[in-house]
Amino acid sequence: MALENENRLETRVGNVTLHGKPHSLSALFVVLLRVVMGGMILFAGLGKYAFVPGGDAFNAAGYLGNVDAASPVSGLYGAMAANAALMDVVNVIIPLTQVLIGVALIVGGLVRLAALGGALQMFAFYLGGMEGQWLAAFDSTLIYAIVFLTLGALAAGRILGADAYIEQLNVGGEPLVERFPKLRYILG
16 A cells, blocks of 8 residues: 655745655655765775875865965955865865765764755855856855755755654654754754
8 A cells, every 4th residue: 555645845945935746756866866976076085095096195285275366265366275284174074074064964863064065165165166156156165065055954964864763863862853952953
């Protein structure tokens, strides 16, 4: 016996109500998108480690020091590239966070936190890649940032993901997210 639920998407933005009815395959494609985006950023992070076959030691100084002057962050990124101590930190943080974001998305745990981290990283790359050409405004890194935010908004970890289980862990006789409601902002 198959059960069917009426699924709806609805939100208000100002005085406008946005609503729609998702297809019955939407949940499957949310999971596929989450796993593919997780794999994409996981392997981007792994490729920045020299000990991984095919990987190269990551050094952000070359990228940060060569940002086009038309970019609004060229001065900031150039100053970052000139600071050796900061580069030592950045060269660890970027690949490590990419690996952690990828794993979180693939297993569906801490998805909103991972999606926010992925979006922030992609937006930083987007700003660094600006060259002043308006036709390039919709660069792939901006699209990736929006996809990451979409995964967080859809609570993609609740669909065949670890977040569905983590949220229901029994803590003091009640589900985790009822006991600690603010966790809903990082789980889902």
